[in-house]
Amino acid sequence: MFDISSDQFQLNPNYRLQYEDAQECHVLLYPEGLVKLSETAVAILTRCTSPTNGIDVIAGLQRTYPDAESLPADVMEFLIDAQSQSWIVAVED
Amino acid sequence: MPDTGTNHYIPMWLLAELTYACPLQCPYCSNPLQLPASRKHELSTEEWLRVMREARKLGAVQLGFSGGEPLVRRDLEELIVAADKMGFYCNLITSAIGLTTDKISLFKAAGIKHIQISFQGSNKETNALFGGTDSFQHKQAMARYVIDQGIPLGLNFVLHRRNLHQITEFLQMAEDLGAEFVELANTQYYAWALHNRDQLLPSSAQLEEAEAATNRFRDQHQGNMKVLFVAPDYYEKRPKKCSNGWGTTFITVTPEGDVLPCQSAKVIDGLEFPNVRDASLQDIWRHADLFNGFRGTHWMQEPCASCPEKEIDLGGCRCQAFMLTGNAYATDPVCELSPEHHLIKKAIAAAKQDEMAEDRIVPLLFRNPSNAKKLAS
Numbered sequence A: 001m002f003d004i005s006s007d008q009f010q011l012n013p014n015y016r017l018q019y020e021d022a023q024e025c026h027v028l029l030y031p032e033g034l035v036k037l038s039e040t041a042v043a044i045l046t047r048c049t050s051p052t053n054g055i056d057v058i059a060g061l062q063r064t065y066p067d068a069e070s071l072p073a074d075v076m077e078f079l080i081d082a083q084s085q086s087w088i089v090a091v092e093d
Numbered sequence B: 001m002p003d004t005g006t007n008h009y010i011p012m013w014l015l016a017e018l019t020y021a022c023p024l025q026c027p028y029c030s031n032p033l034q035l036p037a038s039r040k041h042e043l044s045t046e047e048w049l050r051v052m053r054e055a056r057k058l059g060a061v062q063l064g065f066s067g068g069e070p071l072v073r074r075d076l077e078e079l080i081v082a083a084d085k086m087g088f089y090c091n092l093i094t095s096a097i098g099l100t101t102d103k104i105s106l107f108k109a110a111g112i113k114h115i116q117i118s119f120q121g122s123n124k125e126t127n128a129l130f131g132g133t134d135s136f137q138h139k140q141a142m143a144r145y146v147i148d149q150g151i152p153l154g155l156n157f158v159l160h161r162r163n164l165h166q167i168t169e170f171l172q173m174a175e176d177l178g179a180e181f182v183e184l185a186n187t188q189y190y191a192w193a194l195h196n197r198d199q200l201l202p203s204s205a206q207l208e209e210a211e212a213a214t215n216r217f218r219d220q221h222q223g224n225m226k227v228l229f230v231a232p233d234y235y236e237k238r239p240k241k242c243s244n245g246w247g248t249t250f251i252t253v254t255p256e257g258d259v260l261p262c263q264s265a266k267v268i269d270g271l272e273f274p275n276v277r278d279a280s281l282q283d284i285w286r287h288a289d290l291f292n293g294f295r296g297t298h299w300m301q302e303p304c305a306s307c308p309e310k311e312i313d314l315g316g317c318r319c320q321a322f323m324l325t326g327n328a329y330a331t332d333p334v335c336e337l338s339p340e341h342h343l344i345k346k347a348i349a350a351a352k353q354d355e356m357a358e359d360r361i362v363p364l365l366f367r368n369p370s371n372a373k374k375l376a377s
């Protein structure tokens, strides 16, 4: 398990994140399955397509949504969940 | 045709059965009993590319390359490259016979995202016995290489009476190999498996033990491996929904271009199977009688038609209803409410008798051309 705040991670390279016209939303595709993503999830995951860490993701989002008060906690919660489902994985250095 | 709201369904899954050719001879194979005499009517590369494009337009996102054995197709790599570019998530479903480390590297570069390897037994002997080929070590070596390449590995273990007791051994092997997913799929009794039912169907005690063994393994090993146990429906009180609902999620294209709502639909006599050589996939998915005929609940007979549970299981499996009762519109006999439920009880009793009578074991009927001919005559 990597440390979400400080360790480098990125979107699982074996998964695909893309917009689907037919479903009118973004989906995350993984072996034999998929999940429809909320706009919040998309905003977070699109920041993970290249190596990053939790602090940077939160800082970036705060610049875009300066008024969202609970943002850091929400993002952390989402990333913990994403880590447990292997949506995001550690980047080896 | 009644209005079945056909336009909002998206076939999320395209199963591309590239060929019926297969080096194995599994006695539970879901492919049709009639094996084509040659491969010359198979869809060409261009035709598959068109099918894939049309499926993407309908919204398909998951693509399974399967068969038979998809590795038999020389254009597999080319198809993977194209599918990946179109935006599909590409899964390869293989027995690993014919797989090499070079091919795995090529497929990885081509864009394969997940490889599922099937095992017929948890050791050299049973694997050879049930697959009809000696391939155990090769499968293991290929599984290891898939992991080395960083490709998610899934293992599929087809269960029946004669290998159910191997579950723990198999799960241990899967974990040692580093598999991410394991599917413990009990044989469903269609096609070849139906002919071998007396020899393959487990007892309920055996099944309970197998499921318990699976749970014990899950409890003792808190790793990342996801284990799915698919019970055979003969011991259930209610049937399973067909493929998440007929014509709602899955679309299968056979080697010669027939389009099916489920992999085994061809067992149903008297249906007309639309073909991608005659119409576009859109047209077939939205308008073909085959798809609209059993979408939703409008087609049901009693007891399903007035059953309060009809939206839950949609009357069960059409293939099973047809194979066991001769009527594709009937209630799936697995359902306790079916007037034909005694057929299931009879099958269980027959399997039990076969199990007791060790001395007159009927040989398994393996899937090969000579047995296909015997069944035809």
Ligand code: SF4
Pocket (backbone or CB within 6 Å): B022, B023, B024, B025, B026, B028, B029, B030, B031, B067, B068, B069, B095, B118, B367
């Ligand atoms: S079930 Fe066995 S025989 Fe049938 S296609 Fe699969 S590997 Fe081949």
Ligand code: SF4
Pocket (backbone or CB within 6 Å): B238, B239, B303, B304, B305, B307, B308, B309, B310, B311, B313, B314, B315, B316, B331, B332, B335, B336, B337, B338
């Ligand atoms: S009668 Fe038909 S709809 Fe009702 S539970 Fe049985 S299979 Fe399902």
